[in-house]
Amino acid sequence: MQTAKAVLKFIQDDGVQYVAFRFTVPRGKWHHITLDASMVDQDTFANGIMFDGSSIAGWKTVNESGMTLMPDPTTAQMIPFPSAPTLMINCDILEPKTGEPYNRDPRGIAKRAEAYLKSTGIADTVYVGAEPEFLVFDSAEFTFDPYNSSFKLTSSELPINAGTHREGGNHGHRIQTKAGYLPVPPLDSGQDMRGMMLAATKAMGVTVEKHHHEVAPARHELSIKYDTLLRSADSIQILKYCLLNVAQSRGKTANVMAEPVFGENGSGMHVHQSLWKDGKPLFAGNEHASLSREALWYIGGIIKHARALNAFTNPTTNSYKRLVPGHEAPVLLAYSGGNRSASCRIPFATSPEATRVEVRFPDSAANPYLAFAAVLMAGLDGILNKIDPGAPMDQDLYELPQGEQQKIQTACGSLREALVSLEKDRAFLKAGGVFDDDFIDSYIKLKMEEVTFQDTASHEV
Structure with missing residues (x-):
C-alpha cells in the first residue's frame, strides 16, 4: 500500500x-x-x-x-x-x-536529515541498522515516596532464584551473572518468546533477521534488516511495540532501560550506518579495516561530537549507569577494526557493500528518529570538514596503562553532562535546517526536568 x-x-x-x-x-x-x-x-x-x-x-x-x-x-x-x-x-x-x-516532530527531523544528505552531494542514501537489547522480567515492582523507596525485579532466569520454592519443583537451569551469551534452552527460557516477538514484528512489515540471548540473565536481543534512516527508525518503533506487547501477552514485562540491574552488562542499541551514492557504497576503500577516507572522516565527526550526541543516543538518567568502564561499555571515544571497547567499531565485512560503521554507545531508550539523524549529522560534518579520527585503537582499551587511557576522551558520565555538551556543540545539527535552536532548546529543557527530578529525589532519599 x-x-x-x-x-x-x-x-x-x-x-x-x-x-x-x-x-x-x-x-x-x-x-x-x-x-x-x-x-x-x-x-x-x-x-x-x-x-x-x-x-x-x-x-x-x-x-x-x-x-x-x-x-x-x-x-x-x-x-x-x-x-x-x-x-x-x-x-x-x-x-x-x-x-x-x-519543527519539533522527531519523524520530521529524520526526513530533513535524509534531505540534507542529498543536498550535500556526498551521498543520496544512508542505510541504518540497529540492534536493540532489552530485559524481560516476570515481575517489576517499584515504590517511590518519601518514606518508602524500593524496586524489585524478578525473572525465573535470575541466579537468585536457584533456591526459590516453585510448584512442581525448582528444576535449576539458572543463568549465572555475566554467563548468558547464546545459551540454548532450558537455560535460555526466552527462545519461544523472542520468536513470537520477531513474528509479530514481521507481520507488521519489518524484515527480521535473528534473535538471541544476551550476556546478562533475562537480557535479549532482536535484529532486523538495515533500511533507509527513516524506514529503519519506523521499524525500531514497531519492534519496540511488538516486544513490549508480546511480553505482556505472556504475563511478563519487557524493559528497554540501559542498566536497571547493578553490576550486570547493560542494554545497548548498536547503530550501524553506511552512505551510498548512485547505488554504490562510499565507505569501502583501502584505508584502515578496508575503509574509505570518507568513512574515516565520518568516524572523526562522530567522535568529535559524541558528547553532544549522547543527549540523543543516551537520553535517560539511567543511560549513564551503563556508560561506565568495563562490561564492554563503549565509553572511550576511539575507533577500531574489531575492538568492542571502542565507541566506533568496524565490523568485518565480506564485501564492499557490507562495509559500515558501528556506533556502540547508543542504548535502546533512544528516540530512533533523533538518534539516527544526529549521528548522521555528526558524520556528515566529519566528511565536510575532513575531521581526522586519529589512529585506530585495536587493543583492549581497558587494559591500557592508566596514563594512556586518560588521554582518550570519554562519553559523558551523566545526562546533565550530555545536555550541557549539546548546549555548547549544536552547530553541526543545524546544518541544512535539520535541527533548529527552538527544538534543541525545548529538548534540553524537557530532559533537564528528568535530571532535576533525579537530583531532588536522590537528595531526599
Whole structure:
C-alpha cells in the first residue's frame, strides 16, 4: 500500500474495523488516535487529523495547542494484537495554520536529515541498522515516596532464584551473572518468546533477521534488516511495540532501560550506518579495516561530537549507569577494526557493500528518529570538514596503562553532562535546517526536568 486510495480499498476489502494513527513524541514513545474505519476517507489523508499538542511534553503550549496528524499511507500495516482488526498508519506532525512540518516532530527531523544528505552531494542514501537489547522480567515492582523507596525485579532466569520454592519443583537451569551469551534452552527460557516477538514484528512489515540471548540473565536481543534512516527508525518503533506487547501477552514485562540491574552488562542499541551514492557504497576503500577516507572522516565527526550526541543516543538518567568502564561499555571515544571497547567499531565485512560503521554507545531508550539523524549529522560534518579520527585503537582499551587511557576522551558520565555538551556543540545539527535552536532548546529543557527530578529525589532519599 503506497497511496491513500490503496489504503482505503484495503480497509474496505479486508474488514478493517479500526485505524490507529500513530506518531512519535520527543521522548521516543509512540502515541495514537484510533478512528472507526467508517470515519477514514480521502479527506483524512488530504487534511489530516487534529489533536491537542499541549498535552505532549515538549511540544505546544495550551494557547496554541492545535496540531495536525498527517498520515503516511506507505506505512500502513495491520496490528497483530487487538481483538478487532486494526490498521496502523504512521503520521507526521504539521502546523495547522500553515500546513508546514512541525519543527519539533522527531519523524520530521529524520526526513530533513535524509534531505540534507542529498543536498550535500556526498551521498543520496544512508542505510541504518540497529540492534536493540532489552530485559524481560516476570515481575517489576517499584515504590517511590518519601518514606518508602524500593524496586524489585524478578525473572525465573535470575541466579537468585536457584533456591526459590516453585510448584512442581525448582528444576535449576539458572543463568549465572555475566554467563548468558547464546545459551540454548532450558537455560535460555526466552527462545519461544523472542520468536513470537520477531513474528509479530514481521507481520507488521519489518524484515527480521535473528534473535538471541544476551550476556546478562533475562537480557535479549532482536535484529532486523538495515533500511533507509527513516524506514529503519519506523521499524525500531514497531519492534519496540511488538516486544513490549508480546511480553505482556505472556504475563511478563519487557524493559528497554540501559542498566536497571547493578553490576550486570547493560542494554545497548548498536547503530550501524553506511552512505551510498548512485547505488554504490562510499565507505569501502583501502584505508584502515578496508575503509574509505570518507568513512574515516565520518568516524572523526562522530567522535568529535559524541558528547553532544549522547543527549540523543543516551537520553535517560539511567543511560549513564551503563556508560561506565568495563562490561564492554563503549565509553572511550576511539575507533577500531574489531575492538568492542571502542565507541566506533568496524565490523568485518565480506564485501564492499557490507562495509559500515558501528556506533556502540547508543542504548535502546533512544528516540530512533533523533538518534539516527544526529549521528548522521555528526558524520556528515566529519566528511565536510575532513575531521581526522586519529589512529585506530585495536587493543583492549581497558587494559591500557592508566596514563594512556586518560588521554582518550570519554562519553559523558551523566545526562546533565550530555545536555550541557549539546548546549555548547549544536552547530553541526543545524546544518541544512535539520535541527533548529527552538527544538534543541525545548529538548534540553524537557530532559533537564528528568535530571532535576533525579537530583531532588536522590537528595531526599
